[in-house]
Amino acid sequence: AGRPIWGMTLQVLISGEVLSKSLIGTETQPPVTNLSVSVENLCTIIWTWNPPEGASPNCSLSYFSHFGNKQDKKIAPETHRSKEVPLNERICLQVGSQCSTNESEKPSILVEKCISPPEGDPESAVTELQCIWHNLSYMKCSWLPGNNTxxxxxxxxxxxxxxxxxxLQCENIYSEGQRIGCSFNLKDSSLEQGSVQIMVKDNAGKIRPSFxxxxxxxxxxxxxxDIKNLSFKNDGLYVEWKNPENFESKCLLYQLEINNSHTICYKDTCFKVKEIKCQSSEFYFTSKDRICFMVPSILPDTLNTVRIRARTSKFCYEDNNLWSNWSRAMSIGKKTNSTLYITVLLIIPVIIAVAIIALLLYLKRLKIIIFPPIPDPGKIFKEMFGDQNDDTLHWKKYDIYEKQTKEETDSVVLIENLNQTAP
Known part of the structure; x- marks a missing residue:
């Protein structure tokens, strides 16, 4: 048995704790002995025990075992059992002996052995620890720091x-916003049916390890x-692409997007492409890692931009809905004249503004015709009486002033004449 890497002492319940008893007379088998538990690697828990003492010689011993939640029941002749599980919670195994592999037969007294999680404040352990296997080449694990860290x-x-x-220890530690992560190479075809055990801790040993x-x-x-070719034929668009490395077509589902709006799918949300051969002379590739698909009702009179992404299918992997990033976009078709497009964009607002101004002027004139202004009677009487009196006074003042001016002028002239006639 290997020693846990975090250097802690396993906390195990006392061996031989009785959990239940089945009363089936003198033929009941005694319980197993020396039940022990240990941890190997990072997350492999191994229970071992010895056969019961004083077992009937006519009994072909088998051992009934299950975990504390009564899950994963097993009846087998082996005197050991292992489980690969994160060590973040308390895990217990219950074991009893019996004379057959019949599940209906009640086993002997059940003996339990538990392993507790590592020591430390649970609030200090990292949270949201998750790992993704990228393109069957490398694994990236990331997490959030614990609360009390x-x-x-x-x-x-x-x-x-x-x-x-x-x-092994991961060396490529990095930060992405609040998340901290590490990546390591993982490329081995024999691993596809196995698992990877992960543990995250701090160098100083102040936080609780997380598994x-x-x-x-x-x-x-x-x-x-990787999109390799686009072609129009028979009122359809032929799209050819190359599969991502390390994957076969049967293990992938694809999603195709055209002009950021049209998504073509087939089965399980997206179409699963088989070995489809394009009916076009422009496609010369016949390699098994190249796929061709025809999208109907796509005409070449407009510019069409295509991109594609993929995810694993349930035929090869568990369906986890982890989509790849979108591929680089590729375009085909007639490109719109940008000069004409810009000119139209500039002319349309001017036309709209002129139309609005003309409409406003027309509406104002139409309002005057339909609803002419009502005359003010007070103004009419004021013009008839008040304005005329004012004009009469004005003319009277003007006559008086004119007469005064003439009299003064005449007197001056008279004086000048007298002076000229004197001897």
Whole structure:
């Protein structure tokens, strides 16, 4: 049995704790002995026990075992059992002996052995620990810091899988916003049915370690496909692309997007492409990693932009709905004249403005015709009486002023004449 890497002492319940008793007379088998538990690698728990003492010689012993939640029941002749599980919670195994593999037969007294999670404050452990296997080439694990942790905590990630002879440490620690992560190479075809055991802790040993077991049949994210060719024929658009490396066509589902609006799907939300051969002379590739698909009712009179993405199918992996990124976009068709397009965009607002002004002027004139202004009677009487009196006074003042001016002028002239006649 290997020693846990976090250097803690396992907390195990006392062996031989009786949980239940079945009364089936003198033929009841005695309980198993020396039940013990240990941890190997990072997340592999192993229980071992010895056959019961004083068992009937005519009994072909089998052992009935299940975990504390009464799940994963098993009846087998082996005197050991293992489970690959994250060690974040308390895990218990109950074992009893019986004389057959018949599940209906009641076993002996059940003996339980438990393993507790590692020591430390549960609030200090990292949260949302998740790992994704990218393109069957490398794995990226990321997490959020625990609540009771210092911002300058230095984290370390350890990993193990069946192809490794020992536990390795991940070196490529990085940060993405609030999340912290690490990536490591993982490219081995023999691993697709196995799992990777993960543990995250700090270098100082102040936080509680956190564990994860990642099945390699799930959490697989392929790279985006690579579009190789586009062609029009028979009122349809032929799209050819190359599969992402390390994947076969039968293991992928595809989603095709045209002009950011039309999504073509087939089965399970998206179409599953088989080995379709394009009916076009422009496609010369026959390699098994190249796929061709015809999208109907796409005409070449407009510019069409195509991109594609993929995810794993349930025929090869568990359906986890992890889509790849979109591929680079490729366009085909007639490109719209940008000069004409800009001119139209400039002319349309001017036409609209002129039309609005003309409409406003027309509406104002139409309002005057339909609803002419009502005369003010007070103004009419004022013009008839008040304005005429004012004009009469004005003319009277003007006559008086004119007469005064003439009299003064005459007197001056008279004086000048007298002076001229004197001797």
């Amino acid at each position: 210092s911002p300058d905590t230095n984290y370390t990630l350890y990993y193990w899988h069946s192809s490794l002879g020992k536990i 994860n077991v990642v099945p390699l049949s799930s959490y697989v994210k392929p790279d985006p496909p």
